[in-house]
Amino acid sequence: MESPVTFDRLYEGAKRFARLAMEAHADEDQEVFLLHAGVSVERLAKAALVLVHPTLLTEVNGKDDMLLHLAGAVTKAPARIRTIGASTAIGRLRKMDVLPQKPSNEADDLDGLIELRNGVAHLGTGDVEDYLGTFTATVDKLLRHVRQDRGSFWEAWSETAQVVLDDRTDRLQKAVRLRVSQARHRFRRRFGQLPEGAVQGVAQAVSERGLIVVEVGPAKALFQTLSQCPACDQESAALFLAVGENSLLFVMELTAEGLLCELCGFHLASTEEVEAVGLPSTVQYSMEDLTQIVAEGRNAAESHATLKLALQARFNADNSF
Known part of the structure; x- marks a missing residue:
């Protein structure tokens, strides 16, 4: 034996x-x-x-x-x-x-x-x-x-x-690359056996399109919009964007502060990490691009136009567009 x-x-x-x-x-x-x-x-x-x-x-x-x-x-x-x-x-x-x-x-x-x-x-x-x-x-x-x-x-x-x-890259780049690799493995483990086209269907089901207000604070507002995930390459990631209180409303310069993909779990936690994966750190939107507001404390029955005005009031004393 x-x-x-x-x-x-x-x-x-x-x-x-x-x-x-x-x-x-x-x-x-x-x-x-x-x-x-x-x-x-x-x-x-x-x-x-x-x-x-x-x-x-x-x-x-x-x-x-x-x-x-x-x-x-x-x-x-x-x-x-x-x-x-x-x-x-x-x-x-x-x-x-x-x-x-x-x-x-x-x-x-x-x-x-x-x-x-x-x-x-x-x-x-x-x-x-x-x-x-x-x-x-x-x-x-x-x-x-x-x-x-x-x-x-x-x-x-x-x-x-x-x-x-690999010790040729700095700590931030290495941390982001590690998360990308791990997220790709999780994606293959979860969806590798699905037929062609099924993953895209799942991505559409879990993704929220448009520009969405997530949070409104005294110093800045936080938005999210749909982005392609740098790890699994699906259009399934929420890119989180922030704008300061002094920003113009019709042409807002939004700074990318993080990202989260619902499919593979890949996440980024800072502007520097967003830049590390090749995504732009700033993007431009206007108030007219808003499609949804889910900020805490808002009554779902309020109209979209009223919510826009409420958001604008946090930035401008005159409450006018």
């Missing part, structure tokens, strides 16, 4: 949990991400040790059963398969100069990832630092050591892993 502790089994397990970790991170489920990322690193670290010799997975506890089995001295596996934990595997790889050694930021971050994985498994955890970079960089080092292709390991998540590993 083949031993369950082999490079192939450990490597395939690491791949599976790596993809689950990436999916959880894209869904913003930090606890599930930490669990799967920690398991993936542990299995890939053990796979690297097995390539040297299977006995490197044995605990030093005075019992010989597992040691003899992994050394090939006995063919029958022990009734209870017990190998070293993640921290010990990482420690042995550090002694072999495969992973960053202490003291270093890389080593501390990797230890933090494993500690949080253990904490989630036993007690749960609150808001924590994002360890996606640490996870991806560690996997990359181990893949190079065991001479496995990055693309075949990450498969559908190869683009996302490359974005995380």
